[in-house]
Amino acid sequence: MEMTGAEITIRCLHEEGVEYIFGYPGGAVLHIYDALFQQDKVKHILVRHEQAAVHAADGYARSSDKVGVALVTSGPGLTNAVTGIATAYLDSIPMVVISGQVPTFAIGEDAFQEVDAVGITRPCVKHNFLVKDVKDIAATIKKAFYLANSGRPGPVLVDIPKDISAQKTTFSYPATINIRSYQPPGRGDSQQIMQAVQLLLTAKRPMIYAGGGVVLSGASAQLTELVRLLGAPCTNTLMGLGGFPANDTKFVGMLGMHGTYEANMAMQHCDVLVAIGARFDDRVIGNVEHFAQVPRKIIHIDIDPSSIAKRVKVDVPIVGDLKLVLDELLSVLRAGTQKPDVAGLADWWRQIEEWRVTGGGLRYKNSSEIIKPQFVIETLHRLTGGDAFVTSDVGQHQMWAAQYYKFNHPRRWINSGGLGTMGFGLPAAMGVQLKHPGATVACVTGEGSIQMNIQELSTCKQYHLPIKVLSLNNGYLGMVRQWQEFFHGNRFSESYMDALPDFVKVAEAYGHVGIRIDNPADVEPAMKEAFARKNDLVFMDFRTDPTENVFPMVPGGKGLSEVVLSEDL
DSSP: OEEEHHHHHHHHHHHTTOOEEEEOOOGGGHHHHHHHHTOSSSEEEEOSSHHHHHHHHHHHHHTSSSOEEEEEOSTHHHHHHHHHHHHHHHTTOOEEEEEEEOOGGGTTTTOTTOOOHHHHHGGGSSEEEEOOSGGGHHHHHHHHHHHHHSSSOOEEEEEEEHHHHHSEEEOOOOSOOOOTTOOOOOSOOHHHHHHHHHHHHHOSSEEEEEOHHHHHTTOHHHHHHHHHHHTOOEEEOTTTTTSSOTTSTTEEEEOSTTOOHHHHHHHHHOSEEEEESOOOOHHHHOOHHHHTTSOOEEEEEESOGGGTTSSSOOSEEEESOHHHHHHHHHHHHHHOSOOOOHHHHHHHHHHHHHHHHHHTOSOOOOOSSSBOHHHHHHHHHHHHTTOSEEEEOSSHHHHHHHHHSOOOSTTOEEOOOSSOOTTOHHHHHHHHHHHSTTSOEEEEEOTTGGGGSTTHHHHHHHTTOOOEEEEEEOSBOHHHHHHHHHHSTTOOTTOBOOSOOOHHHHHHHTTOEEEEEOSGGGHHHHHHHHHHOTTSOEEEEEEBOTTOOOSSBOOTTOOTTSOBOOSOO
């Protein structure tokens, strides 16, 4: 049966099991939207901005093991989507973005709403395609999904000219795909795995450092078993939170710029460090030269060979799928007679406990007069039992959410790590809520970030998404203000929000419930009321302390042991 390129596109999405596609129509994709209209298997979610479409697809993917899908038109539709694409790229999120393009005969002629989609997105996609023949659509979309969700995941762009979407051909969707030049790693090298086991069993001060790769590969159970078998401390990166349960006694907290003192000191002073699905980025290890001052053996497990030894020297590199590598590593550990160095571990844990005391844990000076943002997050954790999906925007509120909401399960913490994209939280929460309709979804944001995609409150109303928005409103671009306080002599250049809207009225104007909370005593009652409204989006505007800073903090360019623990508490 002959079908148009647009019909083939939608049929391919159905074949891939796509449930939702997030998008915004325009001239170059009208044939595709017409094909969407004529079927009911793939549901379309109409956002109010293309950036939000990609963020929503991103949130959908992060909270599940599915590929997120977005659809945008040519020109400004595509350029609006680039921020979302780059966000997914830096955090390795599987996504297929379909963009419309001007007709093939007009490409290169500066036609109306024409941009070079392939050229613009090349630096921030795993791969991209420009379809030039209707007969190639099915195979191209099959390749796109395969590339997006295999190896190190990432976004893939498929650019379809308008005339190609209108032309007809016989539909045939490939059952499998083989790309000769792309063969993602599977099992790790057994000899290197044996080397890693030997190092770990002879270590006196082992340390396990796990990142977002653990979550993406579904290897949380294997990581947990490894930590418990070895008796070693475990730390998670910002992207890895939930990959190891935060309530486990072996968890020493998040590491890095705003990580715990004990996690950072253990990273710096261990004798064997195993990095699992993490990339030693600047926000994690600080100054590379400082990190290299203390000799240690490093085992690095990652599916992407380009990530290994990119920033630090590695002694045992293991390239492979984390789940498969950890399965084999665990098999070797279980089968062997050698056990971890119990005496060495006891001394190591004594040292870690000393660091815990020195660091003082996560702490802040609570108040009965003004709302402390940390208190809001602690209350959120207590009232939800740690069982919510939590999305965040970027800034101080993001760090407080990471520090004070204890994640015991993977795929519950949804945030923009690598790109640090303000405006991510609300549209990401939409994708999460659609994927998990009965779940509690909380979006932690700030008065600056929320305004970057606040128009998506309209989308939430249209699709009845009962997200709970917690805005930690301190009247500042908080993290910018914090850095200006510390490093720019309190010169708060353009970080003060001087004309904020009444967020309660804004929420109500979109048809939602708005609550303003000014007093600490009202934080819990307001949150209880919000969560009792199971079918409503509730926007909670918490007026928080404008002077509060995020601690601990490793200043830019400093090493992990040069951490600033707190102001005078």
